[in-house]
Amino acid sequence: MATEVRAPVRTVTYREALRDAHREALQRDPRVFLMGEDVGRYGGSYAVSKGLLEEFGPDRIRDTPLSESTFVGAGIGAALGGMRPIVEVMTVNFSLLALDQIVNNAATIRHMSGGQFSVPLVIRMATGAGKQLAAQHAHSFEGWYAHIPGLRIVAPATVEDARGMLWTALEDPDPVIIFEHQTLYNMEGPLAADAGAVDLDRAAVRRQGRDVSLVTYGGSLGKALQAADQLAAGDGIDAEVIDLRTLRPLDTATILASVRRTRRAVIVDEGWRSGGLSAEISARIMEGAFYDLDAPVARVCTAEVPIPYAKHLEDAALPQAATIVDAVRGVMGQHA
């Protein structure tokens, strides 16, 4: 077998990976442009688009007024008009101002028009808590969006996915929403110099294990991996960690294959438990692997509270490595 030539690997932040993805998309496809609040001169609320205005000019890096509904709707219109817009919404809570456009237009137009029009729009937004931003900047509504037929929902949890999901999303003929967890922007990770597009279809097994499947995504992936390390070291429990990557459509096959082997599942979701994504995943495991289970499916979710400001309260509200460890001990029958 010939020796594989590997591209050099460098360490980059999630933010830089996203920026590289934008730069590549803007270079490759003249139909691509970015618009949103403060994406241009300010450089992006989370500095993802810093420098892109200077590089690509104001036609393609467009600062908008604070009109979420209209600039998201304009993204839909521009997509219908032959462009490939990337619309950045500053943060997930603000996207509720654009919910009408996303749900009533982006998600419906293809079906409502009998397949005459597609909406190749990409919407990006920061989601999640952990930075003491309180109850109007830090919720996890991706589960709501994942409820909607017509949308594709993705959550890059790694540097490779931050680099690779955008281009694939832009090539998708239907609307894709990319949820970037706000605690990940500064995360560093290795990235091959030739890293490029990745699929938006499959969940990824980020850690292989025999005893229990931790099913998670986005900002909770790191916590789940940390919990898995602790469980291996302290309890001799070998946890498998699945990064869903795509929240709609869910890669049920990967979840079920893992659970059938490990016979136990713990779902870690920063959304609330009631009516949330974790409930959907749990139901699918019940529907597809009930007789393989050795214990009821457990969930680690955010406490049913608007995200509080104070650090100790916010920490207590969110899934943490320690609470994941406890939940795993529970399903293993090893209560602390």
Add this chain to the structure above:
Amino acid sequence: MSTQPATAPATAAHRLELLRQMLRIRRFEEKCAELYSAGKIRGFLHLYIGEEAVAAGALQALTADDAVLATYREHGHALVRGMAADVLMAEMFGKAQGCCRGRGGSMHLFDGALRFYGGSAIVGGGLPLAVGLALADTLQHRARVTACFFGDGAVAEGEFHEAMNLASLWKLPVLFLCENNLYAMGTRIERAQAQTDLARKAAAYAMPGKTVDGMDVEAVEAAAVRAAAHVRNGGGPIFLEFRTYRYRAHSMFDAELYRDKREVEEWKTRDPIATFDARLRLEGVLTDETRAALDRAVEKEMDEAVRFADAGTLEPIEDLTKDVYTPR
């Protein structure tokens, strides 16, 4: 649909065409009302009767390359834009031969070839799309116009103000066409708007705004042609308010408790078809014979549309979830 906007003084043929378009809308919708009572059409049905001059006149200003967005009261716009009455009626019947293969119905008519982007039932929801379509044209250096129809009710929505602002800020080629029929469903404009002179709202967005008699098809056409030329030539968006009136109930389930029957009768004395018919006769353009021939042709077209819809087939249930996503 005309392929060239009217510029020269209207010819007799063109004026008769305006009359014919209004007659088509009215007859189509009268049929719809009958068919609703007969149970052939279900769901919500919003009739445009009384407002025909707006769609018939304003759409003359567009070329085939331009885009149109309309509301849930959009049968007239679809017909005038060029959608065939039979395909339209099949959609009303929920048949596979309908423009959206029965997925949209009365409120959601779409036609890709005509650049007809719905058919939106979210009041004000089409305006941001119009801004985006116009942005796409600007970025691709195409001299096209996006015409967006909406009602007086939409003016109360935040999206109206956001979209007017953004279109003007970016000097986008949008024609904002407000069909002011005085009622947002049952709420009369004085009960919903602090400023009832809607054209004045355009000034807040540094945009020209004009009020037009929406019962006069030629006044509508003239205003729309001038505005479209301005928009097409890079002059930025324009807001036109057409003052018009809906004779029928808001939808088929409306007891009309909110308005006086006398008001409806007063507006009917300004009926866009009757007044235009009278004007054409006075000016020697229309005779009894011509009008009778027009009526017969329209009647025949609509009868055939109903037959086509009736004979249509149902979309297979197996295709229920088709078109939720693009096949890949």
